[in-house]
Amino acid sequence: MTRAAKTGGARRRRMAGAALCSLFCVSLCGSVLAQPAASPGGAVPRHPDGHPDLQGLWIKSAGGFQGLFIGSLDGTNFAARGGPPPGPRFEYTPEAAAEKKDRERRGYEDPEPHCHLPGVPRALDQPGGLYPVQIVQDEHYVALLHEAMHDVRIIPTDNSRHPRRYWAWDGDSRGRWDGDTFVVDVSNFNGRTWLDMQGNFVDENEHVLERFTMMDANTILYEATVTDPTVFVRPVEMRFTLKRVPPEQQILEYSCLEGERSLQHYTDEDGGKKRRVK
Amino acid sequence: MRGPRAGVLVCCALLAAALLGSVPYAGAQRAVGTTGFVPARLWDGRTPDFRGIWQVRGTAYLNIEGHAAERGVAASPSIVVDPADGKIPYKPEALAQRNENYRARATADPSLKCYQAGVPRATYVPAPLQILQGPGTFAIAYQENHAFRVFYPDTRPHFDAADFWMGDTRYRWEGDTLVADVVALTDQMWIDGAGNFHSPDVHIVERYRMTSADTIEYEARIEDPNVYTSPWTLRTVLERVKRPGARIIEDECLEGEDGVRHHISPQDPRNLLKSDYSRWKKPARE
Numbered sequence: 203m204t205r206a207a208k209t210g211g212a213r214r215r216r217m218a219g220a221a222l223c224s225l226f227c228v229s230l231c232g233s234v235l236a237q238p239a240a241s242p243g244g245a246v247p248r249h250p251d252g253h254p255d256l257q258g259l260w261i262k263s264a265g266g267f268q269g270l271f272i273g274s275l276d277g278t279n280f281a282a283r284g285g286p287p288p289g290p291r292f293e294y295t296p297e298a299a300a301e302k303k304d305r306e307r308r309g310y311e312d313p314e315p316h317c318h319l320p321g322v323p324r325a326l327d328q329p330g331g332l333y334p335v336q337i338v339q340d341e342h343y344v345a346l347l348h349e350a351m352h353d354v355r356i357i358p359t360d361n362s363r364h365p366r367r368y369w370a371w372d373g374d375s376r377g378r379w380d381g382d383t384f385v386v387d388v389s390n391f392n393g394r395t396w397l398d399m400q401g402n403f404v405d406e407n408e409h410v411l412e413r414f415t416m417m418d419a420n421t422i423l424y425e426a427t428v429t430d431p432t433v434f435v436r437p438v439e440m441r442f443t444l445k446r447v448p449p450e451q452q453i454l455e456y457s458c459l460e461g462e463r464s465l466q467h468y469t470d471e472d473g474g475k476k477r478r479v480k
Numbered sequence: 481m482r483g484p485r486a487g488v489l490v491c492c493a494l495l496a497a498a499l500l501g502s503v504p505y506a507g508a509q510r511a512v513g514t515t516g517f518v519p520a521r522l523w524d525g526r527t528p529d530f531r532g533i534w535q536v537r538g539t540a541y542l543n544i545e546g547h548a549a550e551r552g553v554a555a556s557p558s559i560v561v562d563p564a565d566g567k568i569p570y571k572p573e574a575l576a577q578r579n580e581n582y583r584a585r586a587t588a589d590p591s592l593k594c595y596q597a598g599v600p601r602a603t604y605v606p607a608p609l610q611i612l613q614g615p616g617t618f619a620i621a622y623q624e625n626h627a628f629r630v631f632y633p634d635t636r637p638h639f640d641a642a643d644f645w646m647g648d649t650r651y652r653w654e655g656d657t658l659v660a661d662v663v664a665l666t667d668q669m670w671i672d673g674a675g676n677f678h679s680p681d682v683h684i685v686e687r688y689r690m691t692s693a694d695t696i697e698y699e700a701r702i703e704d705p706n707v708y709t710s711p712w713t714l715r716t717v718l719e720r721v722k723r724p725g726a727r728i729i730e731d732e733c734l735e736g737e738d739g740v741r742h743h744i745s746p747q748d749p750r751n752l753l754k755s756d757y758s759r760w761k762k763p764a765r766e
Contacts, residue, residue, distance in 0.1 A: 250523035250615060257614050317734055319626070336630050338612040338619050340531065345612045347619060347628050352596070354626045356610060356727065370730040370746035392751045406752055453630055455644040457596065459735070 244419030246382070251341040254382050254416040259453060260444035261334040262326065262424075291438055292402055298433040305401030312396050317351070317458035319371035321395030322388045322410050323426040323440060325353050335444070336453045344377060344384060344414075349456050357386055364389045369406065371395060384414040397428070404430045420446040519656055519690040523615060528656045530611045530618075530688065533726050534696060534718035536604040543674035544568075544604075544714055559604075561699075562713040568676060574707040581675025590669050594733035596627040596645035598669035599662045599684055600700040600714065608721050610728050618651060618658070623728040631660060640664040643680050660686040671702075679706040694720040 249255040294302055305311065314320045320328075325348055326335065333350035346355040353372065361378035364387075368374055374390035393406025413425040422444040429437045519528040539547070539556045545567055546558035558566030570578060581588060591597060597605050607624040618631040627646055634650035643666040651660040662684040670677050682704040689697045696718040703711040732744045744751055 255615070257617055319730070319732060336619070338617045339614045343612065345619070345621065347621065347630060352626055352628060354621045354628050356612070356621060368729070368746050369749070369752050371732060372730060392746070450636070452632060452639060455646055457645055459593070459595070
């Protein structure tokens, strides 16, 4: 590409380069600027339409599938009430269990590090404390603007039907208010997403029911039930809290630029282009 | 009653209507280009309601200075309204750079690599955008490459410690016009497909103004002493997408191994798992 600028400070250019390429820079910036709010409580704010006002900048405090940066179910830390549900959390069908084990070895195929959209619930289940989500809400939509992967979910609140002939990384979300809880039905997945970096996965039969409940002015309880009859023998439940980020902080831009250049560094047996040296 | 008197009456009525209509917001409109349209209001009874799905029609995204028709693409006039000749006032060396960019555009346009389109280009790419407003909140989600911008009130300072594809935006209302101040844009994106460009020090002032229930006039004043001899302005129109059930859809764009972008349509069955990972299911079918 042609460099456009002949001028501009070296600092600015260095920053441009950093902002460009580096997932990790953005991670760091995000973590510095998005510390969870310490202040507790307060009454649940109300939207002019009477529903809880979910608006603001939020960040996962702990828990989910990806509790730690290299996250999986082992890193789980349920910050919300109740602790983890009893029994194994992922119960795979036998063939899916074999596939999961295989994917553990093929971690480089996880689509998210290749800049694909993370899907649901992984969009919200980012490693704790790293990437906030901005919520914009009116009487027709609850929009989730995720820093991670600059993922956008604009969820209608009219409980409308899922479309036909539409298969997306994030599926298709249709919401409704159940009392003070915002309930989202997510379907129409393309079946290519992984749930975490450890090979836990779903296919195109995935179906997610999400519940957003404001516990107080600075806390949203997020619950998701993931069903997938061809992968799991019973639904997988997850639950964690989103904490309000202090208002003086802001969402930053996350750019994920893959370019597939890494393939030349993988050997062919790993799906790459490099000949294995015997 | 036909004849001059009727005409005078009609004129008086129109004048009165115009005056009456303009009184409540007379100080709120720009002096130039006022249409007298009063947008609907949000819950507070004050904030103009810009919500909806919008799209710039036309093909100015190829070259904002205007271009002849090309295969599959209609011709376009320049959307540069100031200077009056429709040309960007480049410094000589910058013009040479732009012309070099133009010659190499088929492969050098950064947009081919799936970067977020930046400001102002994201506004007039050939894809819709959605304006989101909640109480005290303003954001735009762009369909192309699922970019978005959160507009923060200009009472807080810019965050310009890094350069971003979509910049850093602060806004205020001038009457019914939303005025956005944008800095911290990377110089790695072009303004259009013809190689028009800016430096990292560019400063853009955008103005969004509803001129009817279904149109928003979009204006961007672009200032960059590194590249241009004077600030210049482009103007275009966002039209409401009125198709029932319209929404912006998922648009994933990834640069392939050939260096050219690939969109993955959610309406293309090839997007489904079956084409990629079917092998994990094979044992079950035996």
